[in-house]
Amino acid sequence: MREAITVRNLSYAYPDGTGALEDVNMSVYEGERVAIVGPNGAGKTTFLLHLNGILRGSDGQVEVFGKSMAKVKRGEIIKEVGIVFQDPDDQLFMPTLFDDLAFGPINLGLKEEEVRERVKNALLTLGLSGYEHRCPHHLSYGEKKKASLAAVMSMEPRILVLDEPTANLDPRSRAELIGIIKELNEREGITIVIATHDVNAIPELVDRVYVLNKTVITEGTPQKIFSDVELLKENNLEVPEVFKLFEVLRCFGYNCEELPLSIEEAVEHLTRTVGINDGHFHLHIHEHTHDEVRKLRSKYEHH
Ligand SMILES: Nc1ncnc2c1ncn2[C@@H]1O[C@H](COP(=O)(O)OP(=O)(O)OP(=O)(O)O)[C@@H](O)[C@H]1O
Numbered sequence: 001m002r003e004a005i006t007v008r009n010l011s012y013a014y015p016d017g018t019g020a021l022e023d024v025n026m027s028v029y030e031g032e033r034v035a036i037v038g039p040n041g042a043g044k045t046t047f048l049l050h051l052n053g054i055l056r057g058s059d060g061q062v063e064v065f066g067k068s069m070a071k072v073k074r075g076e077i078i079k080e081v082g083i084v085f086q087d088p089d090d091q092l093f094m095p096t097l098f099d100d101l102a103f104g105p106i107n108l109g110l111k112e113e114e115v116r117e118r119v120k121n122a123l124l125t126l127g128l129s130g131y132e133h134r135c136p137h138h139l140s141y142g143e144k145k146k147a148s149l150a151a152v153m154s155m156e157p158r159i160l161v162l163d164e165p166t167a168n169l170d171p172r173s174r175a176e177l178i179g180i181i182k183e184l185n186e187r188e189g190i191t192i193v194i195a196t197h198d199v200n201a202i203p204e205l206v207d208r209v210y211v212l213n214k215t216v217i218t219e220g221t222p223q224k225i226f227s228d229v230e231l232l233k234e235n236n237l238e239v240p241e242v243f244k245l246f247e248v249l250r251c252f253g254y255n256c257e258e259l260p261l262s263i264e265e266a267v268e269h270l271t272r273t274v275g276i277n278d279g280h281f282h283l284h285i286h287e288h289t290h291d292e293v294r295k296l297r298s299k300y301e302h303h
């Protein structure tokens with residue numbers, strides 16, 4: 001499989017001396033969906049800003065589809081890697097949404113007709129058709145988040161980098177955005193990199209997770225990452241609620257080795273268990289059940 005993003009030994013300190021990244025190594029393959037998780041201040045945003053050259057490390061290398069960022073013009077990188085910022089107000093700055101979406105394609109030197117086509121398609125993808133003449137600063141937060149993604153999609157990038165795409169959205173907007181991101185990946189093969197604290201979205205949204213805390217602590221499938229209690233504690237990470245619920249069920253005698261991470265996985269799991277056991281599954285309370293539940297609670301306490 002071809003590497004879409006290769007990062008080698010990347011370190012970065014802000015001009016005031018704050019060290020944000022230290023010797024970061026990462027590979028993201030073409031067509032993959034990868035999450036970057038880590039506590040507040042871990043360097044996730046700083047890292048993402050290196051992926052299209054907004055920041056450049058004091059040390060190390062970033063390659064996009066095998067091309068070293070140090071050797072190609074920024075314009076080339078911007079065509080390949082689109083970043084949706086954590087704060088939509090950093091993305092949207094023109095008087096109308098049309099202008100914001102047209103800004104990138106115009107700078108690519110595209111003809112007016114092509115620019116209009118791209119803006120139309122991006123608005124359609126995000127369900128924002130009819131919003132072209134709206135002032136971005138008067139949109140609601142959820143609309144601004146979608147508009148930011150539309151502004152990036154009008155550049156038709158092959159790699160999409162999103163910083164906290166689901167934060168502060170209502171359930172419907174959150175589900176819509178997750179659906180759109182998955183579709184862009186599945187239908188158009190766009191490689192996805194997401195920094196997020198939304199652990200409940202991770203199982204359905206990504207194939208692989210990197211834990212970043214200044215440097216890469218580890219990487220693996222969501223199942224592997226969420227099963228490592230010490231790792232979670234040390235890096236201040238949450239686990240999906242479904243996972244916790246099945247851990248509780250296990251204290252009540254539910255038999256499972258791999259705990260489900262999402263509702264879909266839970267349904268599969270329960271169906272399998274019921275199938276094996278003649279249409280039933282058994283829970284029971286024994287003398288240690290409540291002690292085990294208490295231990296479970298303290299396991300997830302963050303101090
Ligand atoms: N412009 C800046 N100047 C100086 N230090 C900065 C700047 N931006 C970020 N930092 C520092 O760099 C470190 C990493 O910040 P960053 O925003 O990358 O973390 P993050 O993992 O994205 O956090 P969060 O989960 O809160 O979004 C923090 O210590 C932060 O205070």
Ligand SMILES: [Mg+2]
Nearest residue numbers: 044045086163
């Ligand atoms: Mg951040």
